[in-house]
Amino acid sequence: MRFARLSLACLALTFATAPAAAQPQPGAKPAPGAKPAPDPSPTADAKPAADAPAEAPLDPKLPEIDDPMLAPVPTSKNVLKSWQAAVRLARSQSSELAVAGAQIDLARGQERMALARALPTLAGTGGVTRHLLLGEGLSLGGPTGFKSGTIPDPSTTWNAGLALRVPVFAPQAWYDHGTAKRGQGAARLTRSDAQRQVLANTANSIVGVVTAQRVAEISRVSLRSALSTLDLNQRRAKLGAASAVDVLRAEQEVTQTRSQVVQADEGVLRAREALGLAIGSSDPWGVVPNIRVDSLAADARAICRPVTDPDTRADVRAARARVEIAERNVKSTDYSFAPTVDLLSNLGWTSNERATANQEHVTWTIGGLLSWQLYDGGLRYGTRSTNQAQQRIAQEQLTQSRRLARLEGQQARRAVEVSMRHLGVAGKSRQLATESARLARIAFVSGFGNSFDLIDADRRLRSADLDLAVKEFELIRAQIAALLALSDCDI
Numbered sequence: 001m002r003f004a005r006l007s008l009a010c011l012a013l014t015f016a017t018a019p020a021a022a023q024p025q026p027g028a029k030p031a032p033g034a035k036p037a038p039d040p041s042p043t044a045d046a047k048p049a050a051d052a053p054a055e056a057p058l059d060p061k062l063p064e065i066d067d068p069m070l071a072p073v074p075t076s077k078n079v080l081k082s083w084q085a086a087v088r089l090a091r092s093q094s095s096e097l098a099v100a101g102a103q104i105d106l107a108r109g110q111e112r113m114a115l116a117r118a119l120p121t122l123a124g125t126g127g128v129t130r131h132l133l134l135g136e137g138l139s140l141g142g143p144t145g146f147k148s149g150t151i152p153d154p155s156t157t158w159n160a161g162l163a164l165r166v167p168v169f170a171p172q173a174w175y176d177h178g179t180a181k182r183g184q185g186a187a188r189l190t191r192s193d194a195q196r197q198v199l200a201n202t203a204n205s206i207v208g209v210v211t212a213q214r215v216a217e218i219s220r221v222s223l224r225s226a227l228s229t230l231d232l233n234q235r236r237a238k239l240g241a242a243s244a245v246d247v248l249r250a251e252q253e254v255t256q257t258r259s260q261v262v263q264a265d266e267g268v269l270r271a272r273e274a275l276g277l278a279i280g281s282s283d284p285w286g287v288v289p290n291i292r293v294d295s296l297a298a299d300a301r302a303i304c305r306p307v308t309d310p311d312t313r314a315d316v317r318a319a320r321a322r323v324e325i326a327e328r329n330v331k332s333t334d335y336s337f338a339p340t341v342d343l344l345s346n347l348g349w350t351s352n353e354r355a356t357a358n359q360e361h362v363t364w365t366i367g368g369l370l371s372w373q374l375y376d377g378g379l380r381y382g383t384r385s386t387n388q389a390q391q392r393i394a395q396e397q398l399t400q401s402r403r404l405a406r407l408e409g410q411q412a413r414r415a416v417e418v419s420m421r422h423l424g425v426a427g428k429s430r431q432l433a434t435e436s437a438r439l440a441r442i443a444f445v446s447g448f449g450n451s452f453d454l455i456d457a458d459r460r461l462r463s464a465d466l467d468l469a470v471k472e473f474e475l476i477r478a479q480i481a482a483l484l485a486l487s488d489c490d491i
Helices: 002-013 083-093 095-116 171-238 244-278 296-301 314-335 379-446 451-485
Strands: 078-080 121-131 155-169 285-287 304-306 340-353 358-371 487-489
Touching: 078 083, 083 095, 083 171, 083 296, 095 171, 171 244, 171 285, 171 296, 171 314, 171 451, 171 487, 244 285, 244 451, 296 304, 296 451, 304 451, 314 379, 379 451, 451 487
Parallel strands: 078 285
Antiparallel strands: 121 155, 155 340, 304 487, 340 358
């Protein structure tokens, strides 16, 4: 027994100088915006643990661990260096923005088509005709079986003309043109809201990559801690101070931690793919290690204009414009029952070239045309009923957009407050878990603790580290969402 205690003391001295197990390794950077980790060392007023030997180390050192899974996730081929670079890529590659831009072009074309129906039209015609046979020609009959007729000289007729049509009274055409102009404005508002959503997705995706990388880093710190605990149990078992159950329990913890590392690495890959999708790329995108995610809200504020009223958000205004368009479509159907009046004018020229003489004629006519559709089989009534249904749909969509804008604003503001509270609790929890893990390791190395307490304390510390990192980035996400929930953006 005396020999065992002496061996344990020597083993304790081998762990006397390194940082605690679950602390990040040198070179690991804390999460952006995170508070400095509390000093786990005891204060001057702290009392030593009861029954602890005087030579017990205050901060046991971990042995050097070499394991392939401790290597970090390989860097991505494509890397974003700044928020501005992400915005430039999203502006040029985003499918959402491309679709929104095409919708503006579509609305512009529809507006031009509507205007054309209310403007005069001018059509030109021209042609040439070669007359090969005119008159009686040849006929059967007579004693010889043939009768000679008249075969005039071949002739050529040339003609050209201009036809002018001027709408004098076309109320539906002019009304539809006004409707089409409003459709163009609605398309621009839709694009503005698409820009807001693209910025939000890009910012959240950047935070997602940094979060995933931080989780993967903490998972590897946990694996290093689990491997160190396993090594410590194996050494104690050789000295007769630990049982096979202790070693098996430590091995199980290592296996579980390896699974967490694999899952964390997959999270990094998925986060990079999500970032690539957000900026309109088919390839995954990473970020540089020193990217500032805590300033994303301020960066987004530089290209977005906050709105005070949810009803003034771009998507709500676009929905309101679509309601107005639907109402005008119903009114347009009423105008279809009115007659139309057109002014017609035709200018024509004809030239007949013959071997004997040439003839030319010039004509010019002017007149008016009254058109009034009296019966169309119920087409206009059916169109009006359809437009009325579209109006009701647009009105309900506007109501839903207004509700959603208000709800997003309220929830975003509350999310910031809740995230700040969660971050404070997570920080306190990590501080307690750090001290608990340190004391558990000291007790275990000194022979006064068991492997179950050590593994449980390390597991709680890992959970606290992960929770703190996640809460830090949740606060950043909440701040970004609070900004963009009530903003108009222009990229």
